[in-house]
Amino acid sequence: xxxxxxxxxxxxxxxxxxxxxxxxxxxxxxxxxxxxxxxxxxxxxxxxxxxxxxxxxxxxxxxxxxxxxxxxxxxxxxxxxxxxxxxxxxxxxxxxxxxxxxxxxxxxxxxxxxxxxxxxxxxxxxxxxxxxxxxxxxxxxxxxxxxxxxxxxxxxxxxxxxxxxxxxxxxxxxxxxxxxxxxxxxxxxxxxxxxxxxxxxxxxxxxxxxxxxxxxxxxxxxxxxxxxxxxxxxxxxxxxxxxxxxxxxxxxxxxxxxxxxxxxxxxxxxxxxxxxxxxxxxxxxxxxxxxxxxxxxxxxxxxxxxxxxxxxxxxxxxxxxxxxxxxxxxxxxxxxxxxxxxxxxxxxxxxxxxxxxxxxxxxxxxxxxxxxxxxxxxxxxxxxxxxxxxxxxxxxxxxxxxxxxxxxxxxxxxxxxxxxxxxxxxxxxxxxxxxxxxxxxxxxxxxxxxxxxxxxxxxxxxxxxxxxxxxxxxxxxxxxxxxxxxxxxxxxxxxxxxxxxxxxxxxxxxxxxxxxxxxxxxxxxxxxxxxxxxxxxxxxxxxxxxxxxxxxxxxxxxxxxxxxxxxxxxxxxxxxxxxxxxxxxxxxxxxxxxxxxxxxxxxxxxxxxxxxxxxxxxxxxxxxxxxxxxxxxxxxxxxxxxxxxxxxxxxxxxxxxxxxxxxxxxxxxxxxxxxxxxxxxxxxxxxxxxxxxxxxxxxxxxxxxxxxxxxxxxxxxxxxxxxxxxxxxxxxxxxxxxxxxxxxxxxxxxxxxxxxxxxxxxxxxxxxxxxxxxxxxxxxxxxxxxxxxxxxxxxxxxxxxxxxxxxxxxxxxxxxxxxxxxxxxxxxxxxxxxxxxxxxxxxxxxxxxxxxxxxxxxxxxxxxxxxxxxxxxxxxxxxxxxxxxxxxxxxxxxxxxxxxxxxxxxxxxxxxxxxxxxxxxxxxxxxxxxxxxxxxxxxxxxxxxxxxxxxxxxxxxxxxxxxxxxxxxxx
Numbered sequence: 005x006x007x008x009x010x011x012x013x014x015x016x017x018x019x020x021x022x023x024x025x026x027x028x029x030x031x032x033x034x035x036x037x038x039x040x041x042x043x044x045x046x047x048x049x050x051x052x053x054x055x056x057x058x059x060x061x062x063x064x065x066x067x068x069x070x071x072x073x074x075x076x077x078x079x080x081x082x083x084x085x086x087x088x089x090x091x092x093x094x095x096x097x098x099x100x101x102x103x104x105x106x107x108x109x110x111x112x113x114x115x116x117x118x119x120x121x122x123x124x125x126x127x128x129x130x131x132x133x134x135x136x137x138x139x140x141x142x143x144x145x146x147x148x149x150x151x152x153x154x155x156x157x158x159x160x161x162x163x164x165x166x167x168x169x170x171x172x173x174x175x176x177x178x179x180x181x182x183x184x185x186x187x188x189x190x191x192x193x194x195x196x197x198x199x200x201x202x203x204x205x206x207x208x209x210x211x212x213x214x215x216x217x218x219x220x221x222x223x224x225x226x227x228x229x230x231x232x233x234x235x236x237x238x239x240x241x242x243x244x245x246x247x248x249x250x251x252x253x254x255x256x257x258x259x260x261x262x263x264x265x266x267x268x269x270x271x272x273x274x275x276x277x278x279x280x281x282x283x284x285x286x287x288x289x290x291x292x293x294x295x296x297x298x299x300x301x302x303x304x305x306x307x308x309x310x311x312x313x314x315x316x317x318x319x320x321x322x323x324x325x326x327x328x329x330x331x332x333x334x335x336x337x338x339x340x341x342x343x344x345x346x347x348x349x350x351x352x353x354x355x356x357x358x359x360x361x362x363x364x365x366x367x368x369x370x371x372x373x374x375x376x377x378x379x380x381x382x383x384x385x386x387x388x389x390x391x392x393x394x395x396x397x398x399x400x401x402x403x404x405x406x407x408x409x410x411x412x413x414x415x416x417x418x419x420x421x422x423x424x425x426x427x428x429x430x431x432x433x434x435x436x437x438x439x440x441x442x443x444x445x446x447x448x449x450x451x452x453x454x455x456x457x458x459x460x461x462x463x464x465x466x467x468x469x470x471x472x473x474x475x476x477x478x479x480x481x482x483x484x485x486x487x488x489x490x491x492x493x494x495x496x497x498x499x500x501x502x503x504x505x506x507x508x509x510x511x512x513x514x515x516x517x518x519x520x521x522x523x524x525x526x527x528x529x530x531x532x533x534x535x536x537x538x539x540x541x542x543x544x545x546x547x548x549x550x551x552x553x554x555x556x557x558x559x560x561x562x563x564x565x566x567x568x569x570x571x572x573x574x575x576x577x578x579x580x581x582x583x584x585x586x587x588x589x590x591x592x593x594x595x596x597x598x599x600x601x602x603x604x605x606x607x608x609x610x611x612x613x614x615x616x617x618x619x620x621x622x623x624x625x626x627x628x629x630x631x632x633x634x635x636x637x638x639x640x641x642x643x644x645x646x647x648x649x650x651x652x653x654x655x656x657x658x659x660x661x662x663x664x665x666x667x668x669x670x671x672x673x674x675x676x677x678x679x680x681x682x683x684x685x686x687x688x689x690x691x692x693x694x695x696x697x698x699x700x701x702x703x704x705x706x707x708x709x710x711x712x713x714x715x716x717x718x719x720x721x722x723x724x725x726x727x728x729x730x731x732x733x734x735x736x737x738x739x740x741x742x743x744x745x746x747x748x749x750x751x752x753x754x755x756x757x758x759x760x761x762x763x764x765x766x767x768x769x770x771x772x773x774x775x776x777x778x779x780x781x782x783x784x785x786x787x788x789x790x791x792x793x794x795x796x797x798x799x800x801x802x803x804x805x806x807x808x809x810x811x812x813x814x815x816x817x818x819x820x821x822x823x824x825x826x827x828x829x830x831x832x833x834x835x836x837x838x839x840x841x842x843x844x845x846x847x848x849x850x851x852x853x854x855x856x857x858x859x860x861x862x863x864x865x866x867x868x869x870x871x872x873x874x875x876x877x878x879x880x881x882x883x884x885x886x887x888x889x890x891x892x893x894x895x896x897x898x899x900x901x902x903x904x905x906x907x908x909x910x911x912x913x914x915x916x917x918x919x920x921x922x923x924x925x926x927x928x929x930x931x932x933x934x935x936x937x938x939x940x941x942x943x944x945x946x947x948x949x950x951x952x953x954x955x956x957x958x959x960x961x962x963x964x965x966x967x968x969x970x971x972x973x974x975x
Contacts, residue, residue, distance in 0.1 A: 016142075016168070016170075019039045037878050041165070045159050047159075047605060049962070050962065051602060055599070055963070057082070060135070060137040060144050064137040064139050065094070066094060067094070067096040068183055069096070069134070069152065070130075071152040073106045074107050075106075075108055075152070077415065078152040078153040079111045079458050080564065083419070084613065094120060097187070098123040099124055099187055101127070101128065102125060105210065108459075109200050112203075123194075126191055132182075133149060133150055134146065140171075142171075143168065143169055143171065144168050145166070145179055146164050146166045148162065150162045154417075159606055239412065241406065244400065245402070246273070246276055249262075258395070260376055261379070261399060262274075263382055263401045263402070264407075265547075266552070267556065268402050268413065269412070270380075271302045271303075278303070281349065283348035286311070286348070286351070287328050287346075287349070287351070288351045288353065289352045290525075291332050292526075295526075295527065296329040300313055311327045317331045318331065318333075322342070333362055335366055336365050352367075352375065354524055355382070356383075359388040359393070380548070389644045396647030398645070409606060413554040413556060414557075414562060415562045415606055416554060416565050419564075419565065419566050419613075420611065421456070422569060422616045423568035425570075440469075441474045441477030446478055449478070449568065456566055457533075462532070464508050464509065465516075465532070466515070466534055467489070467516065467517040467535040468522075468538050472519055479491040479515075482517075489513060492517070496521075505526070508528065515533075522552055523552075529556075531552055532553065533564045533565075539570060540567075540575060540577045541572075543581035550581070567616075574627075575623035579596045583600070583603065586659060587661060587662040587665075590629060597624075598617075598964075598967060642658060652673060653793075663704075668701065671700065672700040674688065691762065692781045696790060696794065703794075704794045705801060706797075707825055709799060709802040709806070710733065710746055712795050712799050714765070715753060715795055718774050719792060722774055724771060745831055754775075756833075757827075763775045764778045810931075814830075815829060817959065818928065821912060822924050823836070823856070823924065838856075843885075844856060844895065846898060853908070854910045855883055855932065856926055857883060857914075860915050872884070875969070878966045879956060880935070880955070880956055882954050883955060884951070885953060887946075888950075899938075909934070910932065912927065913926055914926040929957060930957060932957050933955065934953060934955055938954075
């Protein structure tokens, strides 16, 4: 025991030496996870203080927080982990203050609900911020600038120092003394309901109009009039959109579509464009009077008295004003009263509706100078081509992720919560419908609303159900539990809906339950809760419903989103919708579920309880993302948007499905188009198809650029002299390409690396030139174009994903590679399949030793390979040798001879998931070195020996990836 402690202290001392004296100090004993470090909120490196605090809380025996400020949003961001600690009985203490009367009474009341947490308030000017995580002998402390607010924890520019200390250390002792001194100070009082009520009355009387969110001055963006009031000016994203519209106006485009997330100011943007273009008469179209009234106010704010304004609805006379705001149906009925040239500029709100007869009749009738369609979701679930109505011209696109990054929307805290045992069958079988609206389910919903809500005083929520009958029944059950709710359906008139919305805004009711009538076409800025009780079958609908709560207001700090998740086959649409990632990469989706709060832009957070997380992982595992149906749907969507057959470059430019999925399924883009695109009439012979397949599947991923550049130059020039070839390629790549890499690339292209592939190039002793058969095939111009298109796609992918290789390798940290990729990029002479590699393989020609680890073992695999590779920290991993190995086995002796033998070992690791789409890629984690610790053991359930090998990583694993890899998905 003493030896173990002594070893740990030596390691700790070495970490301190590296941190404070010499950062280059590297020893086998030092553990980088113990290094003191600065924690700054940084989306680029996927780190923020919130994720660090949550990680520390999950491994502590108790915790103490000293924070001057606690906001609703700050506590909301921690609710999931605090619930877990409550359930485990982990004790904690919050010490806060009355400084500036900042603290939220709602947040303080929420803290009282946790029986494991004691809270005290220092009644004075305390501004200390410290987070203590007690773990027995070695504890972790964070001291710095961050209070417990959502911005400080996630997106503010903050500096916090994390360090570790033994219980006997003076640094920890002094910090704890200071905490205890404040905790027991006479000015400190225990938090009680009575104290909170008095505090609430005091601050309400003193600052009754205190906004939840305060705007920040930004030079060049905030315009302040002489009376001190801010005036409306375009934000940065709107300014970019206006510049894009100006380009369209200059080239006399007649129609364009503006795609912008709900709540990002599309109406203001259209008014700004009217202000810039100065049309004589403007028509603004919408399908509901509520939208028209709000839009008219926005135009009046921007345009002032430069224009006159009039609203046109049922029973109205023909408008004479310069700006007319018209109901679609009313205008359609009286379309003959209008001349086609009555309006110069026509704006169509909710343009995804423009496929309806009324909209099309209006668009066919009028001949303005410019049509502007505005929508958050142009993709219709019925497949109608909205893009064609606007000539496939997209003026500008602002995604949900763009809007969050640019602080255009209210932050949201999303919680995926396990619903009762509800699956797809219950929705599809009318006999099981009663389970959806049972008292048991209503009680479950109510329990979770209370558990996750911080502010319970001012709830204004929209609840989305699967069926109208479900909405009505659940509304009754929730009302019986004391909530104030009502249900609406498509049968209710606009008047009934508007009255319900008014009651929600006024606080007469707390929730409106519906199915899809609020998916679009409403604007209720005060909504601060979105509750999803329906199964997610579409990312489009998910984003529509989420967007109902993201309109920013001064009174709303954030929006609470509760998503009740059942056993649904398409749960994978949840991370797709939240991340905006349509590449359908399963590892990316799993990583987002685990680490979404560090990835999603702005101050929003993503949380799942263990059961809902497992349900999503199961849906991702079972999803067929290389299926023909999905690929065709994504292709058709992109084609509709562009109005033509997409080029390969169009997929990345429009953030569509990854073309590599098409290559994996069909061999090449040509093969896919040839099978499923009626407008595609190009044919190639078998050798041409085989060449395209090789280029598409082996090279176009862009993981190494040399093959692509060699092939491009030879296709253009048919031959390249060996003399000067190496230097020319180095100049082209702009990097120090080794001769070994170029020789390897030539082996790949000549077919010697993969003997089964037909050669594309050859060497005659003096020149590199195209293979005769391939050169002949290139005489067909269309084939040549498609070869170059695939090559150019690969070069572009290399620039965007693989442009910054690790050290002097061909790999990029944290990118993913197959066995074949690794053999190729290590410049091996021949490829080796996964069965031969089987965990690791030494290559004599390159003196390299790649190590491959499946971090999650399938319980069904045989005992001979069912043993545990494991991280001991983010800088150290224990890997297991192949079966029947001893300390005298050749690979072990070779590792023991390092560093004298100058061998280079590299670590590749993956979650061993049965993706059902052929995914066999490993994350590259850099170079590793054996520490000298080897342990011989007998594998459980067998008589076979094996060796535990401890490696030290050259680079600590990035925090979010480390958490993802080490998480247990099988819990």
